[in-house]
Amino acid sequence: MATDYDAPRKSEEELQEDSIEELKSRRNDQNSGKVDEDEVEAAESFELPGADLSHEELTVRVLPRQANEFTCAACYLVKSQSQLAETRDGQQFCVDCV
Numbered sequence: 001m002a003t004d005y006d007a008p009r010k011s012e013e014e015l016q017e018d019s020i021e022e023l024k025s026r027r028n029d030q031n032s033g034k035v036d037e038d039e040v041e042a043a044e045s046f047e048l049p050g051a052d053l054s055h056e057e058l059t060v061r062v063l064p065r066q067a068n069e070f071t072c073a074a075c076y077l078v079k080s081q082s083q084l085a086e087t088r089d090g091q092q093f094c095v096d097c098v
């Protein structure tokens, strides 16, 4: 019956070894190339696909702000009046921040 206990133990050890090997190989991957910086830059300049932020991005970049826009007092982003959710003490807050 002892072998019955050994069998799962061995597989557990194998699993642990596998994960360690995985970590090692991942570490090697990260150290092997200077590609990481490029990838980070690419990720930063790359807009999230599927996330519908293109309209907001455009709105933020419009300076000076238009009459139909306001600057949110919480996130400091220029938003269109349609996104104005609340005005408190003369400060305007967008729907994302309220």
Ligand SMILES: [Zn+2]
Pocket (backbone or CB within 6 Å): 072, 073, 074, 075, 076, 077, 093, 094, 095, 096, 097
């Ligand atoms: Zn806001």
